[in-house]
Amino acid sequence: MNAKVIHFPTRPTRLSLRLDWFATDRSVLLGIWALYFALRAAVLLIDVVPSSDAEWYYLRAASLAAGHGYLDNAGQPTAFWPAGWPIALSLVFSRFGTSLVALGLFNLAGSMLIGLATLVLGRRLFGSEGAARAGLLLLAVYPNAIGYVPLALTEVFYTALLMAxxxxxxxxxxxxxxVSAGLLFGLATLVKAQTLVVVPLLFAIDWLRMGDRWRRLPGLLAEGLIVVALAALTVLPWTIRNHTQLGHWVPVSTNGGYTLLTGNHDDATGDYTPDTPVVKELMARPGLDEVERDAEARRLGLAWMTAHPDRFLELxxxxxMRLWLPDGEAEWAYQAGAPGYERFALVYRAVRVVNQGFYVLLMLAFAAAFFVMIARRRRDGQKWMGWWLLPYGIALYPTLVCVVFSGQSRFHYPVMPWICMTAxxxxxxxxxRMSERRIPRRALH
Incomplete structure (x- = not known):
């Protein structure tokens, strides 16, 4: 006698229901956005006077807003450091007045755009609303990302342009x-001159992710060249201005050679070290104008790399390590420019410690996700290459730059939203996977 067995559907686990709620409920997304905004708005209440690089950018923006042009501290035309961020900030100052409030609100708007890009790119790259929301949540509570919002540094504005x-x-x-991509990458190049390295990485991933690669290659090469050409056209007016006012062709800025030398000399440590004898001697050398000094710095840096290949490889x-191990460098700006820092030094340091732990977890997740994704796609019969590789391409970009120049933890700031979405x-x-544990199904014989 045969008994017919009827299986009833498995009851969803509590974790499975919660994950579904997290990924689909509108109130969850609104709550994440509220948290994201509130933390960044709250940090604007901290009074932080621009210092070091931030002071330079702030003063250049104020000069431009007042109609004086892009001038150095001596009042002379300059191309020192890329001018994209001061130019953008000057437009805000000319409309709303030169103030730290205008600066903070502009960065707040930029940080909201970063959050939006994190969400929509997370959906696109990983095909999961839950993953996109989780990435946005991780970025929302990431202390170092929050800490940059009141600062007159390039990071927030640049990251928004890069992601867009x-x-x-x-x-x-x-x-x-x-056309839009070329314009955005051109503006980003005016903020960080090495940006165009991203374009070939971007199109290389696009080339690898689909079939008919050799048939698609000419079209993708043409598209990549269109983006680069339009970016160059966006930068061109600034290049012409430099030639007109400085008497030399300077594509973007005159700090490239200087930055190269600070990372490649006898006393170099791998970190950005501008206060070494070779750098000080060059900066004090008479008879050189700004462009000539930058060219000499480039010559010295390249000559040292050629003469000391073993030392270069050792660095x-x-x-x-300087680029990827430490995090939380936003604290330095508060230490230098926040009047109440000493009174709350323990709080700042505690946040720095918590941030470092959070950062380590993000980086471990970012590394593990690479192998998990490959295994998952192979299990599902998919090609392992796809747009999900883009965060790793973006991470490769500052890595390649720092190998030649120097390592600073600040340089990995634009990568962190990508790392958050991957984590x-x-x-x-x-x-x-944990929610898939099966509860014994009831059966009726």
């Missing part, structure tokens, strides 16, 4: 959209 440019390329449906691991995907994947 990547979004246009990733989601494009026709070549006309590449590479140190540069990478968010891993967290949801692991939790989703």
């Amino acid at each position: 440019g990547c979004w246009v390329v990733v989601t494009r449906t026709n070549r006309y959209q590449l 590479v691991p140190r540069k990478l 968010g995907w891993l967290a949801m994947t692991v939790l989703g």
Whole structure:
């Protein structure tokens, strides 16, 4: 006698229901956004006077807003440091007045755009609303990202431009959209001259992720060249201005050679070290104008690298460690420019310690996600290459730059939203796997 067995559906686990709620409920997304905004608005209540690099950018923006032009501290035309951020900030100052309040609100708007880009790119790259929300949540509570909002540094504005440019390329449906990508990458190049390194990385991933690679290659090369050409056209007016006012062709700025030398000389440690004898001697050398000094710094740096290849290679691991191991450098700006720092020094330091621990967890998740994604895609019969590789391409960009120049933890700031979205995907994947534990099903014989 045969008995027919009827299986009833498995009851969802509590964790599975919570993950579904997290990924689908509108109130969850609104709550994440509220937290994201509130933390960044709250940090604007801290009074931070611009110092070091931030002071230079702030004063240049004030000069431009007042109609005096892009001048150095002596009142002479300059191209020292890329001018994109001061130019953008000067437009805000000319409309709302030169103040730290205007600066903070502009950065707050930029940070909201970064959050939006993190969410929409997380959806696109990983195909998961839950992963995108988790990435946004991780970025929302990331202390170092919050700490930059009141500062007159390039990081927030630059990251927004970089992510927007990547979004246009990733989601494009026709070549006309590449005009927007070229403009965005051009503006980003005016903020950080090495930005165009990202464009070939971006199109290389696009090339690898689909079939018919050799048939698609000419078209992708053409699209990449369109973006680079339009970016160059965006930068061109500034280049012409430099030639007109300085008498030399300076594509973006006159600090490239100086930055190269600070990372490559006898006393170099792998970190950005501008106060060494070779650098001080060059800066004090008479008879050189700004452009000539930068060219001489470049010559000295390249000559040292050629003469000391073993020492240069020895510095590479140190540069990478300076770039990727520490985090929380926003605290330095508060230490230098916040009047109440000494009174709350223990609080600042505690936040720095918590931030470092949080950062380590993010980086471990970022590394683990690479292998988990490959295993998952192979298990599902998918090609292992896809847009999910873009965060790793973005991480490769400052890595390549620091190998040649120097390592600073500040340089990895634009990568952190990408790391957060990848860590968010891993967290949801692991939790989703845990939620699949099966409860014994009831059976009726």
